Amino acid sequence: MSTNEPTPAEMYRDRPVYYCSGCAAVLCLQDELISKAFSGRDGRGYLMHSATNVKLGKKEDRPLLTxxxxxxxxxxxxxDERVGWYYHKASDHSQKYKEGKYLLERERLIKDNAWRLEE
Ligand SMILES: [Zn+2]
Structure with missing residues (x-):
């Protein structure tokens, strides 16, 4: 039995992450970034494999550019700030790769590599 399971805080400690601009909670690892070339509701959006410290709102069909x-x-x-949206399903075949991914608004994210300066 291992007593050394990392806590979430430890897992993120030495890795570059994006923080919430509202409360500085860790929202996602920079490693999880798929693309910066997306549009959010208010500006640029980042497509991410995963996100943490987030909760999902109601599922709805939304017409997007694609x-x-x-x-x-x-x-x-x-x-409780809205930071982006989660793709449950895409109607178009060419957009299926987005399913199960997060689109986070760039202006809601703070990039921080400060931990690396300690090395
Ligand atoms: Zn926040």
Missing amino acids: GVHTVADVFCVGC
Whole structure:
């Protein structure tokens, strides 16, 4: 039996992450970034493999530039700010790669590599 299981805080400690601009909670690892070339609701968006410290809102069909997608808004659990949305389903075949991914608004994210300076 291992007593050395890392806590979430430890898992993220030495890795570059994006923070919530509202409350500085860790929202995602920079390693999880798929593309920065996306559009959010208010500006640029980042497509991410995963996110943490977030909760999903109600599922809804939303017409986006690339067709109708079934999405749910994503909220930070720390400050309840909307930080982006989650792709449940894409209607168009060419957009299927987005399913199960997160689109996070760039202006909601703070990039921080400060931990690396200690090395
Ligand atoms: Zn927050």
